[in-house]
Amino acid sequence: MRHRESRLSRSISTTRSTMLGSMMDVPMNVIQIIERASRHHGSTEIVSARSHGEEAHRYTYAEAYQRVCQLGKALRALGLEPGDRVGTLAWNSHAHLEVYYATAGLGLVCHTLNPRFSAVDLEWIINHAEDQVLIVDIDFLPLVKDLLPRLETIRQVIVIDSQLAPAADRIPDALDYEALLATESSSSPDWATVDEHQPCGLCYTSGTTGMPKGVTYTHRSTTLHAYASSLPDSFALSAQDAVMPIVPMFHVNAWGLPYSLPLVGAKIVLPGRALDGESLFQLMEAEQVTMAAGVPTVWLGILEHLNQKSRTFSSLKRTVIGGSAAPESMIRTIESTHKVSVVHAWGMTEISPTGAVNTPTRALRQTDEELSLSLKKKQGRAIPGIDIRIEKADGTTLPWDGSSPGHLLVRGPWVVQQYTGGVVGARSDGWFDTGDIATVDTQGFIHIVDRSKDVIKSGGEWISSIALESTACEHPGVFEAAVIGLPHPKWMERPLLICVPRPNSSLSPRELRDFLAERLPKWWLPDAIELVDSLPHGATGKLLKTELRQQFSHYSLAPADNERTAGGVL
Incomplete structure (x- = not known):
C-alpha cells in the first residue's frame, strides 16, 4: 500500500511540475x-x-x-x-x-x-x-x-x-x-x-x-x-x-x-617565472594592469622596489591579497602612498579556493580612515554560495558579535566533501572545519584570529599570532615577522617573535618590545624576540611555522631567561 502511495505521489508531483513549466537542464561545462x-x-x-x-x-x-x-x-x-x-x-x-x-x-x-x-x-x-x-x-x-x-x-x-x-x-x-x-x-x-x-x-x-x-x-x-x-x-x-x-x-x-x-x-596578463618586485611592476605598467592578485610576500617585494626607485602605479586600481593576512602597515602603504584599494580575501584549497572577500558595504565606505583600515584587516564576508558558522570546541554555536573566537566552519557547492582516495573531508553534518580560529561580526565580516594549530594558548587565554605579527610589521625597521608558541612552565605556552630587519636597519629587540608595549595588551607581549636574516616559506609562499618550531624546539622561555638580553632574548 505504501509503495502504491509513493508512486501516486510522484505522479502528482510530475503532473504539477509539467503544468507549471520547467527550465532547461543544461549541464555546466568548463x-x-x-x-x-x-x-x-x-x-x-x-x-x-x-x-x-x-x-x-x-x-x-x-x-x-x-x-x-x-x-x-x-x-x-x-x-x-x-x-x-x-x-x-x-x-x-x-x-x-x-x-x-x-x-x-x-x-x-x-x-x-x-x-x-x-x-x-x-x-x-x-x-x-x-x-x-x-x-x-x-x-x-x-x-x-x-x-x-x-x-x-x-x-x-x-x-x-x-x-x-x-x-x-x-x-x-x-x-x-x-x-x-x-x-x-x-x-x-x-x-x-x-x-x-x-x-x-x-x-x-x-x-x-x-x-x-x-x-x-x-x-x-x-x-x-x-x-x-x-x-x-x-x-x-x-x-x-x-x-x-x-x-x-x-x-x-x-x-x-x-x-x-x-x-x-x-584582459589577462600572466607574469611567467619572473616574480620579483621589479619585473612585476614593469609588466603591470607596460600592460596597464588595473587589478592584481597575490600573497603578502609578493607585495612586500613590489613595495620594496617602489620605495627604492621612488615609483608608483599609473593604472593599478585595486589588489586582492590572500594566502595569509596582510599586515596593517602593508595595507596602509598600498592605499595611502600608492592610492590602490586593498581587498582582503580568504580561502583554501578545499574551497576552490575563495570563501570570503572584504568588499565594504555602502555604510562602511562612509567610515573614517582609521576605522576603515581596521575593517580592511578582516578577511571579509562569505561570498554568495558559501555559508559559515563559528563553533566552540564542544560544537556549541557562537554568536556573530565580533568578539567570540571559535572554529570556522563552511559549506557550499564548491567546498570539498571528500578528498581523493575517499579520505573524509566534510563532517557528517555537512560542515567542513577549516582549521581556522575566527570571529564574525554583526555584519558577517570574518576576522581570522589564527590557524587552530598556530594560536598561542597562554594561561587559558588565546593570543593571536597573526595580530602580533601584523603589529610587529608596523615598526619601520621590520621587514617580516613570525610568531610561534613555545612551552612555558607556568603559562603552558608563550609567544616567541622572530623578525627579519629591513636592510640597514639598527633594530634591536628592546626597541621592538617597547614599540609593541604601546600597542598590545601586556600579557600579549612576546617573552623573547629573535632577529634573523630570513624566514622559511613553503610552496605557496606561506610562513613555515613547522620549521620555525623545529628550529627553536630547544629554546627556553623559562622565567629566568626573560631578564636577559643576550642573543636577542628579552
Missing part, C-alpha cells in the same frame, strides 16, 4: 567559458611574459580558443580518455591556460602540481593521483628527469618551449608542445559530453599537517565558483579590467582567476 570568451570577447588580449628574455607572447581569446581546440585533438590522439589525469608543472603562461581548458573539454582532469613541493612529496602526489601525462615548463625539466624513474603511471612527457632547454636537461621521447599542436587543425573538436559533477581539476594541499590531500574540482563547482568570485562584492571583475594573477596557476588554480577572467572577458 569548456563553455573559453568558447564564450572567444565569441563575445574575441579581440581581448591574453599577454604572457616569456621566461627567457623574449618579448611577451600576445594573442586574443579567439586565437586562444583555436589553440585549445588543437591541444584537445592532440591529447585525444595520445589515447587519453575521460577521467585520465594530466599533470602540469608550469608557470602562469598562455600554454598553461590552454591546458586548463583542453583537458576540461575532453573530460580529462587537469592536475596542477606545485614545483615548490619537495621531490618526495611530488613523487607521492603524482603516483597517488595516477597522472598519465606531464606537461612541463623547461625550468622544471631537471626535477622531472630525476623523478621519472619513480613515477609509476606517467607514459608521456610534453615540454613547453623544449627547443630552449639545455641539452643536459632534455628527456628522451618527450614531445614538444608547439610541435604537438601543429599536427592538428584549429577547428572545434567534438568535445566530450560530461556530467557537470564529473571532475575537471585536481589540486593537493601543502601537507603542513600530514601527507598532502587531493581536492577534486568538478565542472559544476568550478563554474559556480567562477560566477560567484566575479561578482561586484567579490573580485568585482569585468571586461573593463586588465588583471594580473600573480598567485601561481599551480596553487589552487590561481584563486580561480583562469576561469573567472575569461568568464567576464577581462
Whole structure:
C-alpha cells in the first residue's frame, strides 16, 4: 500500500511540475567559458611574459580558443580518455591556460602540481593521483628527469618551449608542445559530453599537517565558483579590467582567476617565472594592469622596489591579497602612498579556493580612515554560495558579535566533501572545519584570529599570532615577522617573535618590545624576540611555522631567561 502511495505521489508531483513549466537542464561545462570568451570577447588580449628574455607572447581569446581546440585533438590522439589525469608543472603562461581548458573539454582532469613541493612529496602526489601525462615548463625539466624513474603511471612527457632547454636537461621521447599542436587543425573538436559533477581539476594541499590531500574540482563547482568570485562584492571583475594573477596557476588554480577572467572577458596578463618586485611592476605598467592578485610576500617585494626607485602605479586600481593576512602597515602603504584599494580575501584549497572577500558595504565606505583600515584587516564576508558558522570546541554555536573566537566552519557547492582516495573531508553534518580560529561580526565580516594549530594558548587565554605579527610589521625597521608558541612552565605556552630587519636597519629587540608595549595588551607581549636574516616559506609562499618550531624546539622561555638580553632574548 505504501509503495502504491509513493508512486501516486510522484505522479502528482510530475503532473504539477509539467503544468507549471520547467527550465532547461543544461549541464555546466568548463569548456563553455573559453568558447564564450572567444565569441563575445574575441579581440581581448591574453599577454604572457616569456621566461627567457623574449618579448611577451600576445594573442586574443579567439586565437586562444583555436589553440585549445588543437591541444584537445592532440591529447585525444595520445589515447587519453575521460577521467585520465594530466599533470602540469608550469608557470602562469598562455600554454598553461590552454591546458586548463583542453583537458576540461575532453573530460580529462587537469592536475596542477606545485614545483615548490619537495621531490618526495611530488613523487607521492603524482603516483597517488595516477597522472598519465606531464606537461612541463623547461625550468622544471631537471626535477622531472630525476623523478621519472619513480613515477609509476606517467607514459608521456610534453615540454613547453623544449627547443630552449639545455641539452643536459632534455628527456628522451618527450614531445614538444608547439610541435604537438601543429599536427592538428584549429577547428572545434567534438568535445566530450560530461556530467557537470564529473571532475575537471585536481589540486593537493601543502601537507603542513600530514601527507598532502587531493581536492577534486568538478565542472559544476568550478563554474559556480567562477560566477560567484566575479561578482561586484567579490573580485568585482569585468571586461573593463586588465588583471594580473600573480598567485601561481599551480596553487589552487590561481584563486580561480583562469576561469573567472575569461568568464567576464577581462584582459589577462600572466607574469611567467619572473616574480620579483621589479619585473612585476614593469609588466603591470607596460600592460596597464588595473587589478592584481597575490600573497603578502609578493607585495612586500613590489613595495620594496617602489620605495627604492621612488615609483608608483599609473593604472593599478585595486589588489586582492590572500594566502595569509596582510599586515596593517602593508595595507596602509598600498592605499595611502600608492592610492590602490586593498581587498582582503580568504580561502583554501578545499574551497576552490575563495570563501570570503572584504568588499565594504555602502555604510562602511562612509567610515573614517582609521576605522576603515581596521575593517580592511578582516578577511571579509562569505561570498554568495558559501555559508559559515563559528563553533566552540564542544560544537556549541557562537554568536556573530565580533568578539567570540571559535572554529570556522563552511559549506557550499564548491567546498570539498571528500578528498581523493575517499579520505573524509566534510563532517557528517555537512560542515567542513577549516582549521581556522575566527570571529564574525554583526555584519558577517570574518576576522581570522589564527590557524587552530598556530594560536598561542597562554594561561587559558588565546593570543593571536597573526595580530602580533601584523603589529610587529608596523615598526619601520621590520621587514617580516613570525610568531610561534613555545612551552612555558607556568603559562603552558608563550609567544616567541622572530623578525627579519629591513636592510640597514639598527633594530634591536628592546626597541621592538617597547614599540609593541604601546600597542598590545601586556600579557600579549612576546617573552623573547629573535632577529634573523630570513624566514622559511613553503610552496605557496606561506610562513613555515613547522620549521620555525623545529628550529627553536630547544629554546627556553623559562622565567629566568626573560631578564636577559643576550642573543636577542628579552
